[in-house]
Amino acid sequence: MAGSILTAALAPQALLAQDAPAAEPTSAAPDRSAAPKAETSPANDAIVVTGSRLAGKGYTTPTPVTVIGSERITALAATNLGDALVKLPSFRNLTAPTTALASTGSGGNLGARYLDLRGLGANRTLVLVDGRRFVPSSILGAVDSNLIPALLVKRTEVVTGGASAAYGSDAVSGVVNILLDTDFEGYRATLQGGITQEGDARSFLASAAIGTHFSDNRGRFVIGGEFADDRAARNCFSRHWCEVEPQIFQNPGYKTNGQAANFIATQVRPSTMTAAGIINSPGSLRGRQFNPDGSLSATPYNYGATPDVQFMIGGGQYGTNFRLAVPYLRIPVQRFSLLSNLEYDLTDDLSAFVTASYGQSVVHNRGAALYERALTASIENPFLPADLRAMMAEQNISSISYGRFGDFVLGGDDISPTNADAKSKSFRIAGGLKGKIAGSWTWDAYYQYGQMDYRVAVNDVKNIPNFNRAIDVVDGPNGPICRSTLTNPNDGCQPLNLFGIGQFSQAAYDYAFGTPWQEQHLREHVVAANVTGTLAELWAGPLAVAAGVEYREDITRADADATGQVFGWQYGNGAQYSGSINTKEIYGEASLPLARGAAFANTLEINGAVRHTDYSTSGPVTTWKAGIVYEPVAGVRFRGTRSRDIRAPSAQELLDPGRVTPGSVVDRNTNIGVIARLFTGGNPNLKPEVATTWTAGVVLSPGGSGALAPLRLSVDYYDINLAGSIATLTAQGIIDRCFQGVADLCSLIVRDSDDLISEVHSVRLNLNRLYTRGIDVELDYRFDLGPDARLDLNLLGNYVADLTEVDSGGAVDRAGQTGQQYLGAVGVPKWTLNATAALKLGAFTATLENRYIPRGKFDAVLVGPEDPGYDPTLATSIASNRIGGRLYTNLGFSVDLTRDAPTQIQLYGAISNLLNVSPPIAPGNTGTNPSLFDTLGRTLQLGVRVRH
Template sequence: MHKRTLLSTAAAAALGLIASSAFAQAQGNAQQLERVEVTGSRILSLNAESAAPIQVLSAADIAASGVANLQELLLKSPVFGTPAISRTNSNFSTSSAGVSTVDLRNLGSNRTLVLVNGRRYVSGVPGDTAVDFNTIPADFIERVEVMTGGASSTYGSDAVAGVVNVILKRNFQGLRMDAQMGVSEEGDDKKKKVSVTFGMNGSDGQGNLMVNLSASQQGAVYSRDRDFAAVDQASLGAFVTGDVKDVFTIARPFYSSFAPQGRFFYSDGTATRNFTYNAAGQQIPFSTNGPAGDGVGATGYNRSAVRTIAIPTDRLMLASKGEFNLNDSHTVFFESNYAATKTKTQLEPYPLDSTDLGGLIPAEFMVNGVKMRNPLVPDTIYNNAIDRDGDGLKDYNFTRRMSDIENRGNKAQRDTFRLLGGVKGEITKTWSYDAYAAHSFTKEGQTGTGQVNVMNFMNALSAVADVNDVNGNGNRTEAICKDAIARDQGCVAANIFGANTLSAAAARYIHAPSSLNTRITQTLVGASVSGEPFSLPAGPVGVAFGAEYRKETSSMEFDALTQTGLNAGNALPNTAGKFDVQEAFVEVRAPLLKNLPLVKTLDAQLAVRQGKYSTVGDTTSWNSGLDWGLNSTFRVRANYSVSTRAPNIAELYQAPSQTFPTGLVDPCLGKTLTGTDAVSVACRLVPGVVANMNANGGVFKLTQADLQGVSGFDSGNPNLDAEQGKSTTIGIVVTPKGIDLLKDFTFTADYYKIKIKDAINTPGRQYALNQCYGGGNTSFCQYITRRPADIGPNSAGSLEFINETSANTGGDFVEGVDVTATYRTRLFGGMFNSRIAYTYIMKAYNQATPQAERDFSQGEVGNARNRWVLNLGYNIGNLGVAATTTYFGQSYLDDVFMRDNFGSTNKMDGKVKSRAYLDLQANYKLGKSEVYFGIDNATATKAPPIISGLPGNTTGAETNASVYDAIGRRYYVGLRYSL
């Protein structure tokens, strides 16, 4: 990580870290005399303290971290939860792969409001409010202030969990350059970064202009290059034995039954038969994982050979800002940002089932009244196949990994542009104003590969012998497409029997490249006035009031085949949505008491915001707080807020978007034809389930392909209402200035509680399954699709799709304690620095519906009860060294999963051990230059095995890559130069 001083290094990994009082004190007396606006308030005040906890990350901290993206540093703070989107968890995303978002308190990135200079910033995710930190240059930032707790009364919707306020540099002069290179121990995850920041004042001192140009590249990390993820694997307990003792036992290999050489099914009238091909093109029995009883090895497909753990991301950013003083009292200003981001995902080729093409595939055809055979169909199928669809012609079905075409994946180009201009100044000595207007947009152009054109594929499979030499090449035995119109359009007969048997021409004809274009726009207009209308005995009363207008739009446009569902997937229609909101707010800060026994200061705050949304109508948010300074050592703060969040565009209007959920338990698994319990009775209402039971001795069974083949679609709900969050924080700040040994010691402790009513979430796929089958709420059955009875007895009744739609659910809740402590002292001629930030989660839960039981998540993977970050550093002369330890406490697998899958209520059965990651840094100054070197994850701590089939698994990483480091030890070196 970049190194500057040990103090800044110690702060680097500890965002979370310092309360506003400590920050204000550290800035020195000169800054105390300036009226400033603190995050969470619109009032300009000489007192930079707040009734709500505010944590600060400085420019020096950012520079000392060595990160290419600010998200990487923010996530070290224990107040942040798992990111909704990052480089290591978005390889399978259909859009927004590689976007970098943050999530306070694990309440969702849509409840964490990201601001730039106290104003909203355009989203990087279609339909959402989540800001992409790829678009904000880290070297252009003065500091980041994080306020935890509701702040909708100050900033409007989305600030239910808190605010991340990115404050850009101001009045920077000179030139600063930074160049860095890095690589992982395995030789991948290659990182390059270069940044130039320039600033100058006008010759008459009436203005300032700053510009930053930066570029970075972060390379790919593939699953095949990590031993723990190189081969498809699964939880033995979840997929095979059903025994709780096997939850963390790895079944390896656990290949996909969709293989490149194909798996072919035919019927001899008495049973379903299937076979595949070996490398020599010979027909053999299919054995997914091997060894088969006849000695045939594994014939399944290793998807991990293609998958990605971290997707490559390239960024180019240009940012500028400036101010020009019209006179001593009034200033015009502007801010502009442009960011171009490129990402590339890669996953295994498309797993095609002939049902994706409409069902059974004909082995023979009627042509001019004559029955003709497809000459490409092997005798094993043709001689044993029967007519299964009633047309008098033989048919068959198959599954096949379409490796002859291309790997699936997409290349995305995202462009973000933001331009803001305004005017600010003083009306009188104690009254000031600020007015601004801004327009921003994010657009994404995405091209995808690996999908299949359904109509073309069916034409290519409908092949006959060219007995009449219709193509004039003299060959009367070759296979050609039966349909003359299709031939004129380029149809080439498809040989799917064996690996790599498709000709290049056939592959081109079948392939369906995809495209997606998205656009997000945001228009802001706002004005506020701040002043001191009168004084109380304890000091002047501060007020702020103003109004804001915001309009947001979002659209997603797919290619024609995707829209109509003719690329072997479900139809994804184009979607678009918009809303606007008008808001007015007022805020008051009143000094109640001063200079009394046990009351050095006592200030009260109150803020109210009224909004009118075009979607949900009127909303009201308010906030109240007390800031009580007992003396120069002890300060107590308390805050209570009621925040509202209107549904975003995706939650309202999102068209069905496909996903592949893991960790689900089919309630029908193991149920019988004779069971009398509610679940068995409900399951037998499905014809496919009954067919499965009849074929498996009266018991419902699932194959590996069934377990791996569950999909689903997420969609919006235009009937949503706004949600309401209630937030309480109570804390103490200790700064013992009267004790010389502790004069540089700061301690804060804050209790927090956030409860969200009518929270906009999805109830959950497992909840829908449990309710549909014996849970008493059959309305959830409309979201579940099982495979039909005639697909074949082994797969009949298995889950095919489980869909979800946004809803006003029962609510979310989180409660806990944040503790931070910092200390610095001179030691052996140098400066020793230390800082720790610790978060303890007391309780966290959500409710799928108002009537549902609470699903507690404290202590589960991604929501560890105990998290902390510790920084130790030492600086002497031009040399600085530091160590940063980030700790995730012992966690457990989701309790609902353990209960439903294994009947276990003992959380120790799903225990995931704690993990600590050590980062080491060193820097040395040489005049105007600085050389720095760092090692991330210096101890090469391995991520815990949260493998396929377990909740929290990140596909391709074999762990939860949103929480744990799946890349390993990484090195970097850099050079910084200033003029």
């Protein structure tokens, strides 16, 4: 095999698409709008650009396309494709092992790495592999990029604009097309390990692939696999920035004391819970604690400042804030993937192919500790210490209210935190034919089968009815028994002693706690055929056309344990349902050249596409796209598109009868934070979301031999307006809108006997509008330093003018929101920059990447002194609604040990967060926003690559 292991100066030029077929990634990188070089075979030598179905030499698409070469992954030692992509400004890192936190994986694939363009949601970004749909990794419809072996990825093409007319549903915010290297000969292997400066989040990666040609190169076979073991990062308290115990805190007296209703506080600890138990009422016994052995302590509880029903500032004991103490900063994920591809040229004009892949991930997560602030114990409970019962009798107290939490780690002496074990398996096989008809005409047809199986079991979860019976204990003839057993001797109830630490029996624990489980199964069948070619040779070039048909059937089945189906568990409740969705599609596309080499236009082309889709669930819908490319002079190109795009509802959105998850919310009536049960469900009457998308941009690529020759600059504007957005209001959104007077939402809120929120209900509807506008900028420049030396510079930027959701309560613009309040909606930075410098000096390469996230709002629904309309007497006021920005620096390096030998060996490494920059304090479900800011700290990766 000829050539270096790294075919370019790593990242910068690999990010840009090539302007002409002959250009290799090692050349100066032109704009990102045109076709990259495609691999060829005797049956198909055309270039197909993601974002269009058209093929032809020199075709330039009006839709912005960014090409990420395999060098982007290797440059900074990313362990998977998703880790490399999410650093680009147009992607949002919302679903990843570092953002799972306390998730029990009930809604989808726990530990998955989903790709999300524009922050519109991963289900609005279509992921393709070699131009074909990949089987979804969950019934939510998104694809886990972890399950595609990075070693076999040749390049990834990212369309940052609507492409439903070309590819169908889900291509609202864009398309990610992962193109595999299925034509190489020889073998390649990688071995890599990593660890953080804190000694956790250890990672191990091993991958290998072989490729061969046979039958005089008529046959080509490739097989490759990848195994990765990413260990957990400890909890938030393992990092110094979290030692301050940060949390958003509420001020109940905000209406009269002149201070904001919310503020970010430090040293926040539980006020109504301890590990062994604390009495919260009546007032005469408030603050009396239990010792670990269950006896009554003589030392009263040390209350901090402003204690509410759950938290306080100071007092108590350091490290007892369960929101920070329990969740991993990165959950452990072990994954394996295998992919093979066989192609054979039956004749000079006809070839057959079969491709198959298998992916598996095994994930563990630590969820929430038991936290109970309002348990009740009667004076009849024999587990109460005798001296306490005597006090109660003397004061004529019939019962007490007490609180306690469980262990924060697994394997302790008390009640373990909930912990999920999930396994996902994905299989895909596709086979078909492709060939030439006559002249430039080519065709392909294939059948694809895919399946996904996912199971998650959540251990140590409270069984609500059993738990309530087990803690209501009285004296029986042979010792403590459940009160329920007096009237139902065969109910199986075991009395549970929660006073002290670990004072309960195993039988009682097994009765009150258990393991809910859920399963998701998806089977997908796809049959498709496409044809492309030149309809006519016109005055300015060929009239290129493409057309095709596709039939797709998705069969879904979900199952869950019997208790979960009736919402009997505190967490991890699942549902049982099944159904199928059939989709029939037909499309056509054409490109009409109007001028080429004319005085008024070096190039002028218009492009159009239309697709008609018929869903068995919601009926027919039509999508379309119109585009234009205008190059007045060589090196200056203008482009624009307008399209109508759709996203069809997923199986879960349509069929799910309902599920329950826990979450923290703020009750605006009292301005107190509580833990509530959140109910969500599907809706079989949902319709596809419909988006109207505009893009317009300019590309400058001077060329020639002057100082500007290596310059490549593109600036693109986008505007995506999504109507009928399928959504449920967030739990906090429902509460806030109810408080603001939207009466129909108040019926979705349930309160307990203390008039505190205990449940919030929501169902999916086509009721929202979602729109975003912004600008993408890409700049590339190369310095040639000698015969085997160069410096490549690349700048990627994204400015977001709007990211607005409109619902019945009004509009909320989350552009510029870089924090997240509990279960509130996430936002995006107002702007983001990613600057990369890559230096190559002979056998040595180094890549320096800088990523900047500016100062932003903590939460868009809150109003601080920095915002217009601030009033401390408003429930949505906050003492400061700004959090700091951060600059992250990453360094990659490599040395080719055997550059010209048949077997090439390379040593490489990378240091992410080189300067060990701490994230800003922005507490929500953890101490910061992990979807934007690094929570692990400085991390080292080292490895070796071999190619032959």
